[in-house]
Amino acid sequence: MIILAIETSCDDTCVSIIKTSGRKKLIFKILSNIVSSQVKIHRKYGGVYPTLAKREHQRNLPIILKRVLRKAGFAISNFQFPISKQIPNSKFQIPKIDLIAVTVGPGLEPCLWVGVNFAKDLSFKWNKPIIPVNHIEAHIFANFVGLNSKFKSQNSKPQLTSQNLFPAVCLVVSGGHTQLILMRNIGDYKILGETRDDAAGECFDKTARILGLGYPGGPIIAAEAAKYKIQNTRYKIQLPRPMMYTKDYDFSFSGLKTAVLYTYQKSKIKNQNYKREMCREIQQAVIDVLIKKTIKAAKDYKVKTIILGGGVSANKELRKQLQEKIKKEIPNTKYLIPDTKYCTDNAAMVGVAGYFNWLKNKSRNWKKIEVNANLKLK
Numbered sequence: 181m182i183i184l185a186i187e188t189s190c191d192d193t194c195v196s197i198i199k200t201s202g203r204k205k206l207i208f209k210i211l212s213n214i215v216s217s218q219v220k221i222h223r224k225y226g227g228v229y230p231t232l233a234k235r236e237h238q239r240n241l242p243i244i245l246k247r248v249l250r251k252a253g254f255a256i257s258n259f260q261f262p263i264s265k266q267i268p269n270s271k272f273q274i275p276k277i278d279l280i281a282v283t284v285g286p287g288l289e290p291c292l293w294v295g296v297n298f299a300k301d302l303s304f305k306w307n308k309p310i311i312p313v314n315h316i317e318a319h320i321f322a323n324f325v326g327l328n329s330k331f332k333s334q335n336s337k338p339q340l341t342s343q344n345l346f347p348a349v350c351l352v353v354s355g356g357h358t359q360l361i362l363m364r365n366i367g368d369y370k371i372l373g374e375t376r377d378d379a380a381g382e383c384f385d386k387t388a389r390i391l392g393l394g395y396p397g398g399p400i401i402a403a404e405a406a407k408y409k410i411q412n413t414r415y416k417i418q419l420p421r422p423m424m425y426t427k428d429y430d431f432s433f434s435g436l437k438t439a440v441l442y443t444y445q446k447s448k449i450k451n452q453n454y455k456r457e458m459c460r461e462i463q464q465a466v467i468d469v470l471i472k473k474t475i476k477a478a479k480d481y482k483v484k485t486i487i488l489g490g491g492v493s494a495n496k497e498l499r500k501q502l503q504e505k506i507k508k509e510i511p512n513t514k515y516l517i518p519d520t521k522y523c524t525d526n527a528a529m530v531g532v533a534g535y536f537n538w539l540k541n542k543s544r545n546w547k548k549i550e551v552n553a554n555l556k557l558k
Contacts, residue, residue: 191219
């Protein structure tokens with residue numbers, strides 16, 4: 181099966197074509213995968229400006245689709261946009277795809293509609309079924325992108341199956357979401373906890389802005405923290421770990437952001453070393469809370485696997501420290517983390533999620549596809 185996938189939930193315009201085969205021993209082959217980032221456009225605003233993001237998606241989608249089709253080896257002569265205006269009797273050969281997968285939520289509603297309308301246009305003109313995809317679920321399935329079947333994990337050689345993979349706890353952490361999800365099986369989810377205010381990635385963005393480091397904050401804070409030399413510490417910055425010891429699985433990072441603001445404002449020293457130490461403490465505070473809650477959930481629900489996903493999952497320290505904690509406290513638990521290039525938004529993960537949804541007969545008529553900016557996992 182060949183799947184065309186489209187992702188426009190935020191500020192990355194993403195299109196991918198993946199080829200799948202098998203059911204028990206799945207193979208996901210990436211024929212083409214392109215992500216057009218809008219970071220430079222939104223940097224001066226310190227965050228994503230929805231109207232600009234929508235405009236860029238509208239401009240980029242036709243261009244990226246052409247590039248993706250060409251890279252995947254499909255003929256695109258006489259290709260016209262919008263698709264609905266394609267000459268009915270033209271010699272254009274419809275790509276031999278079997279399915280169109282598109283993100284319908286959660287995300288920024290203006291951006292989501294651009295991708296959904298584009299996919300609906302393709303579905304109507306090409307007479308192809310369309311699959312709606314939950315963005316959070318796609319981040320979970322990013323762990324299966326490019327693994328070339330057999331679902332090999334980071335620390336486990338045997339093939340992963342539903343029998344030895346589930347139940348699993350999924351930590352999805354990004355700029356817009358921080359959630360702990362119990363995954364009983366593919367398509368069977370229960371949200372255990374989520375942020376009550378700022379997401380972890382949003383906290384990174386806001387604290388980086390306070391320190392005058394720019395946008396996006398996550399990669400910048402991680403880079404500055406990596407330059408910090410603990411033997412040269414002078415400032416002994418200590419920040420709170422909000423809700424770290426509560427009995428639930430919820431998160432809160434707005435208090436951490438406020439603590440950074442007050443600490444930085446009161447400090448008489450604001451040199452590079454001070455900022456690096458602050459970045460290290462910010463990063464460690466977030467990591468400590470995420471790991472504590474994840475390990476607690478894994479123990480409470482006696483899961484077989486911990487799955488990491490979302491843009492913040494690209495953070496090297498989070499990946500490493502979570503692995504060390506699992507090995508120390510629950511060594512028999514498998515640990516799945518996505519390739520770093522599939523941590524942030526991309527359409528390949530949408531294609532994989534679309535495939536699993538297709539197996540569950542979730543394809544719909546293009547007329548019935550709607551956007552839900554606050555879509556929840558069910």
